[in-house]
Amino acid sequence: MNVGKKMAHKAEELKGQAQKMIGRASGNRRLETEGHGHQAKGGMKQVGEKIKDAFRR
Numbered sequence: 001m002n003v004g005k006k007m008a009h010k011a012e013e014l015k016g017q018a019q020k021m022i023g024r025a026s027g028n029r030r031l032e033t034e035g036h037g038h039q040a041k042g043g044m045k046q047v048g049e050k051i052k053d054a055f056r057r
Contacts, residue, residue, distance in 0.1 A: 005049060013042030 016039030023032030 006046070009042050009045040009049065011042070012045070013039050016040070016042055 016035045016037065019035030019038060020032050021035070023029065023035055
């Protein structure tokens, strides 16, 4: 996986974590749910890239 994509996927995951925490702290369920979605999406992209890397070798 190239470094740029890895950083972008990790950034998306961290953005989701922050958004989820802010939503939880403020009692905003919609923000918390969106954060959870971003976190999961970033994680899944990382897994997809790792699978691609495994097949390239």
